[in-house]
Amino acid sequence: MLSTPRTHVWMLCLVTLPPMASVYLLKNSHYDLSTPNLLVHLVILALWLFSMNNIVYEHYFGPLSDVPMAGGDWFVLGHTPYIFGNIQGLPYLKLVNNMKLDHRGVFRVKGIFHLGGQLVLTAPETINEALNSHCYDYVKPPKPIAFLSRIIGNGLIASEMAEHKAQRKAVWPAFQGHMIRELVPDMWRKSFEFADVIASETDRETAMLEFNGIVSRATLDIIGVSAFGKDFQTLYNSDNRLASVYKKAFDPTPDIIRYFATSMVLPSFMGPWIPMSGNRKITVDSMVMKEQCAQLIAENRAALKESGDGRPDILSLLLKTDLSDEEILDQMLTFLGAGHETTSSASTFAVYLLATHPDIQHRVRKEVRETLSKYRPEELTMQVLDSMPYLAAVASEALRVWPTVPVTSRVAVKQTTIAGLNIPPGTHVSIAPITIHRLESLWGKDALVFNPDRWLDPSNTVPGGSTHPLAYIPFLTGPRACIGQVFAKAEMRCLLATYVERFQFEMFDPNEELSVAGVITIKPRELKLRITDLGSSLKA
Numbered sequence: 079m080l081s082t083p084r085t086h087v088w089m090l091c092l093v094t095l096p097p098m099a100s101v102y103l104l105k106n107s108h109y110d111l112s113t114p115n116l117l118v119h120l121v122i123l124a125l126w127l128f129s130m131n132n133i134v135y136e137h138y139f140g141p142l143s144d145v146p147m148a149g150g151d152w153f154v155l156g157h158t159p160y161i162f163g164n165i166q167g168l169p170y171l172k173l174v175n176n177m178k179l180d181h182r183g184v185f186r187v188k189g190i191f192h193l194g195g196q197l198v199l200t201a202p203e204t205i206n207e208a209l210n211s212h213c214y215d216y217v218k219p220p221k222p223i224a225f226l227s228r229i230i231g232n233g234l235i236a237s238e239m240a241e242h243k244a245q246r247k248a249v250w251p252a253f254q255g256h257m258i259r260e261l262v263p264d265m266w267r268k269s270f271e272f273a274d275v276i277a278s279e280t281d282r283e284t285a286m287l288e289f290n291g292i293v294s295r296a297t298l299d300i301i302g303v304s305a306f307g308k309d310f311q312t313l314y315n316s317d318n319r320l321a322s323v324y325k326k327a328f329d330p331t332p333d334i335i336r337y338f339a340t341s342m343v344l345p346s347f348m349g350p351w352i353p354m355s356g357n358r359k360i361t362v363d364s365m366v367m368k369e370q371c372a373q374l375i376a377e378n379r380a381a382l383k384e385s386g387d388g389r390p391d392i393l394s395l396l397l398k399t400d401l402s403d404e405e406i407l408d409q410m411l412t413f414l415g416a417g418h419e420t421t422s423s424a425s426t427f428a429v430y431l432l433a434t435h436p437d438i439q440h441r442v443r444k445e446v447r448e449t450l451s452k453y454r455p456e457e458l459t460m461q462v463l464d465s466m467p468y469l470a471a472v473a474s475e476a477l478r479v480w481p482t483v484p485v486t487s488r489v490a491v492k493q494t495t496i497a498g499l500n501i502p503p504g505t506h507v508s509i510a511p512i513t514i515h516r517l518e519s520l521w522g523k524d525a526l527v528f529n530p531d532r533w534l535d536p537s538n539t540v541p542g543g544s545t546h547p548l549a550y551i552p553f554l555t556g557p558r559a560c561i562g563q564v565f566a567k568a569e570m571r572c573l574l575a576t577y578v579e580r581f582q583f584e585m586f587d588p589n590e591e592l593s594v595a596g597v598i599t600i601k602p603r604e605l606k607l608r609i610t611d612l613g614s615s616l617k618a
């Protein structure tokens with residue numbers, strides 16, 4: 079049932095004020111029912127019927143009216159300050175902690191004017207239903223996806239239903255563990271280059287380094303080599319066109335944010351036609367990306383014809399499937415978009431956590447230096463990565479505390495169920511890994527503590543020691559889970575290993591509060607560190 083007095087007042091206003099306004103106008107002696115006045119009454123009537131159906135009926139009598147409504151709503155804004163909070167998904171933690179939810183762990187929040195509410199799922203079992211067993215009863219919210227697909231193409235992230243299943247089947251072989259294993263030596267190589275660039279870009283006088291920007295160039299280079307077999311060399315050239323296009327897309331300027339907001343209120347098909355500077359920028363940028371990717375596909379196809387098999391990169395594998403060049407182009411745009419900012423943000427959060435937990439930093443460095451001292455750089459493989467359990471624990475724990483995709487949404491496209499509840503088509507469902515990863519009910523009293531050891535406890539029945547395997551979902555789960563997760567975990571560990579092996583670091587300003595930015599993926603706005611170069615421990 080509705081839980082806050084404010085909501086009842088709002089509903090009372092909606093039910094009574096429009097008819098009262100009509101009656102008042104009618105009673106007014108100077109008021110006659112001429113055409114304009116009749117129109118006023120009709121508009122009032124239409125608004126009244128709309129709010130009775132979409133607000134009053136939905137909240138009190140609709141199929142989901144039994145689901146608990148979160149408290150803390152605002153008079154006009156409903157729960158929008160929570161939905162669009164500074165760190166998306168995290169404000170739900172406060173809402174959950176202030177409610178008594180039953181075993182289904184489902185609650186409702188509502189949008190502006192108390193319209194367009196959504197369900198928030200917090201229990202692993204219900205998340206399993208929405209993302210696994212009933213995955214294709216939902217689609218991603220069409221408007222944000224239409225916007226995103228202009229940048230990342232119509233590949234796996236933007237496709238739905240049968241098209242998504244077919245794409246996933248075609249692309250999946252390129253992401254299996256044994257294929258990623260082949261890419262790891264290149265990840266190591268680029269990670270060492272990344273450490274060299276850090277050494278050269280650190281301010282000599284202050285020993286200050288801004289980590290975020292450099293790691294983002296490193297991950298773009300890694301996805302370039304691994305996905306396209308092409309070194310974009312953005313590590314050495316921060317003005318690189320591709321790097322700046324992606325920076326704009328994932329670190330949006332105010333005009334792009336304005337364009338995004340406008341396209342969210344207009345019908346999707348109008349998006350490309352809105353006369354705004356943000357739109358023009360995206361049109362030009364997406365053309366640049368498409369041209370560059372098309373050129374790489376053409377080059378790789380020619381090379382494949384000439385030399386036959388050979389290269390293990392993702393594009394070479396896709397060129398051997400039945401996908402057309404146009405379909406491959408969409409996938410490649412998607413991999414560049416999905417596979418570069420995500421891993422760089424995850425690595426930045428991990429480094430932030432290590433900078434603020436010197437003991438853990440010291441321990442992981444010890445493990446990495448002891449391990450790497452047995453190898454020459456060209457001998458480094460996936461096996462070497464797998465021989466460093468504490469490093470893996472640090473990466474997993476960083477993704478628990480700061481999952482780079484903090485929240486995801488789905489819209490039901492058919493009648494479905496969640497935990498026995500009837501979910502009508504059109505229902506919006508929200509799942510926030512950032513909140514689920516911090517729930518004491520799933521992770522225990524130290525849920526908010528950065529503690530890599532929780533991943534190493536042999537007595538755990540579930541990795542990480544939570545109560546359920548789906549209490550940990552940085553890559554989500556089910557048919558739409560991140561296809562690049564093995565890739566991402568390997569890449570993140572290579573970058574972290576080379577960084578902690580070579581540098582000791584702390585926050586440049588220990589009093590600085592972490593400021594988090596981003597819309598679909600989040601990252602520290604910037605990460606200024608004071609670093610000391612310890613030199614390499616690798617075998618010469």
Ligand code: HEM
Nearest residue numbers: 234235416417420421424483486553554558560561562566
């Ligand atoms: C730490 C790094 C990463 C994180 C945290 C991450 C997280 C995620 C999440 C949460 C989703 C699901 C989004 C949703 O449905 O709302 C996703 C999807 C996806 N990710 Fe990742 N990702 C990472 C790295 C990568 C990499 C390196 C690649 C590719 C090389 C990649 C490719 C994809 C693709 C293609 C999808 C769409 C899958 C589908 O719908 O079938 N991701 N990722």
